[in-house]
Amino acid sequence: MIRLGLPKPHSARSSARYGHEQLSHRAAGVAVVIALFVVFFLGQLIRVQVFNAHDTAMAAQANRTLKATLSAKRGKITDVNGTVLAQSVERYTIIGNPEAAQAFEPTKCTKQTQDYCHALNGKDLSTSGVAAVSQLLAPVLGMNASELGGKLSGVGQYAVLKKDVTPETKRKIDALHLGGIIYGTLSNERLYSNGTLMGTLLGGVDAEGKGVSGIEQMEDKLLTGTDGYEIYQQGLGGEQIPGTLTESKDAVNGQTVTLTIDRDVQWQVEKILLDAQKTYKAAWGIAVVQDVKTGEIRALADTDTVEAGSDDAKLNVSRAVSETFEPGSIGKVFTLSGLLQEQQHKMTDRFTVPDTITINGQTYKDAENHGAEHWTLAGVLQQSSNVGTIMASENYPDNLRYQYLKKFGIGQPSGLTLPGESQGILRPDTTWDGRTRNTVLFGQGYTTNALQITNAVAVIANKGVHKPQTIIKSTTDAQGRTTPYHTDGKSERVVDESVAKDVLNAMESVSDNYSKFASVKGFRVGAKSGTAEVPDANGNLTSTISDYSAIIPADNPQFVVTVVLKDPQGVFGGLTAGPVFAQIGQFLMQKYEVPNSAPRTDAIPVDW
Structure with a gap:
């Protein structure tokens, strides 16, 4: 009989030996894994520190490096x-x-x-x-x-x-x-x-x-x-x-x-303008002060009170450079200059002047009714006669009327390149109708700005030479080097010196006519006033421009001053803008310590 053998049960000692062997195997496995990790990280460390040390340092430096802007x-x-x-x-x-x-x-x-x-x-x-x-x-x-x-x-x-x-x-x-x-x-x-x-x-x-x-x-x-x-x-x-x-x-x-602006002059001119705006209840006012010899602008002012640098200042332009208007009778200065230069007349030529004249069905009249007056050409300017100016221009062709206005700078850029500057409108003579060809003789039918009028009158003050205007004197760089400002304009003769002298003489008689309102004590002045009807906001001819441009002193020209008022009470330029000029002129003579004028002894007769 065969007996199947059964396994003998393990003893406690053999079980313990088995558990220890299992634990040993696990520990060995963990140790191997840890060793592998250590080897890996050591390898990475060696790679970074030995082989890639330069690249790593450069990357770290790049992260710390900053390029900082130094603002100018x-x-x-x-x-x-x-x-x-x-x-x-x-x-x-x-x-x-x-x-x-x-x-x-x-x-x-x-x-x-x-x-x-x-x-x-x-x-x-x-x-x-x-x-x-x-x-x-x-x-x-x-x-x-x-x-x-x-x-x-x-x-x-x-x-x-x-x-x-x-x-x-x-x-x-x-x-x-x-x-x-x-x-x-x-x-x-x-x-x-x-x-x-x-x-x-x-x-x-x-x-x-x-x-x-x-x-x-x-x-x-x-x-x-x-x-x-x-x-x-x-x-x-x-x-x-x-x-x-x-x-x-x-x-x-x-x-x-x-x-070229003188702050003190600018401040005074602005103050005088604002006071005049209130006095004459004008819509606005503009004034320009120009140095005769250099063409430099000493003041360019208007009655708009806007803070420099403000949003309003950024969104708007100076009225003194943007506003255009018909200058009115100041334009007669340019007409008479052309007539004398073309030798069609002398200032002593005599005219019998009625208060109205009709040419080709068009009637023109003077500002005031009067009988037939005996005026010389100088008297025609003094009395600001539209009729007398037309009579004197009978043989003055349209192309010359246009050319002389252009030569004086009317309707042309000032050259200052100021933002917002409007150069006005002077249409070619070939486009003029029967009425415009005569109205241009006395400052209507074209538009200009205050800068143009000032420089045009300065031609007479400057012995017949048109000089470029400037508002920038110089520039100075960061190293302290100063450079005179360059302008592209050049001086050009418009009329002979003798012509400018005679026109200035007649302008002085104009000033004498306004001596009660626009004189500067101790100084002779050559001036011309202007009054022109201009369209209102609705396009109707119900608004008025009153202006006055003057050379002071007349015997030794230093400055040209132009004042323009819109819709002043008192209307006429000589009675409104004229007194404003007188205040500015008085200040200029005192500030710059200009010597008093010599007595006038050479006045051209104004009547006969």
Whole structure:
């Protein structure tokens, strides 16, 4: 009988031996895995530190390297004497990092941390994050902590907190030890030191500092500087690590533009104009003061009170350069100049002048009714006779009427290139109808601006020579080198010196006619007034332009002054714009200490 054998049960000792062997196998497996990981990481470490050390260092340096822009300042605008009219000052835009602000943990103040801890009024902060940053920053920026907190509670790493912050405030912010959370970028704020003085004429700049109107726009290229840069490594707080500057280029500030405008004259002229606007209840007023010998504009003013640099100054142009009008009887100066130059008449030629005249079915009349008057050509100008001017021009062909107006600069660009300048309208003589060919003789049928009228009259003051006008005197670069401003215009003779002398003589008789209203004590003046009906806002001929252009002193011409008023009470130019000129002329003679005039002894007879 066969007995099946059963396995003998393991003893406790054999079971323990089996478990130990299993554990040993597992431990060995884990050890192998750990060893493999160690070998792998050692290999990576060796690769990074030995084989790729240079690349790794370069990558780390690149992450720390910053190219910071060095902003150039926009150049100054000054008057002819160097008085600053516009300048850029150092300002900062304060930027916040919302993500960093939300993670901010203030450092308590101890002996070890007192140089960089965070405290408010000597006490440690009890808050953290955005609330703590806002508590520290709000008093320095002069902002509400809640408003500031709202800006820092957003997403991202960039939020503009405040613009145009002064360097002093920026230093206070730096002292808060919020590097990496709050920082400032350099910008420039444009300041205009004289308020509404030359408001629209100076114009303004946009948010990027680019000139968008007025002289700021006209000379933007010269005024704009060239930014520089610095390349350096920065610390965790955004600060420059000392000794890490690797490359830099200095910023080059914009050039200083010096105007021919005299601030004191401009201020006085603007004040006189505004007072006249109230006195005569005029819609607006314009005045120009020009130096005879140089063509430089000393004042270019109007009654619009606009702050320089304001939105209004950026959106509008100077009325003194944009407003055009029919000059009225001032135009007779150019007609008589042409007649004398073409040797059709002399100032002593005699005329019997009625108050009306009809030519080819067209009737023309003088401003006032009168009988047949015995006037010389000088008297025709003195009495501002439309009829006498037409009579004297009987043989004056249309092409010469047009050519002389053009030579005097009527309807032509001034050459100043001021933004918004309107040159007026002078249509070719081939387009004139039967009436226009005669109205152009006495300043109607074409339009001009105050600058043109002033320079045209300056031809007579300047012995028959038309000089280019200038409003820029010079420019000075960042190295202090001053360059006279170049103008493309050139001087051109319009009429002979003897012709200009005779016309000025007759203009002095005009001034004598207004001696009760428009004289300047101690000085001889050569002048011409004008009054013209112009369309109103609805196109009806119910508005009036009253103007007055004068040379002072007549015996030694220094300045030409033109005043233009729209719809003044008193209407006639000699009675409204004339007295305004007299105030300006008196100021000019005193300011520039011009010697008194010699007595007049050579007046051309005005009647016979």
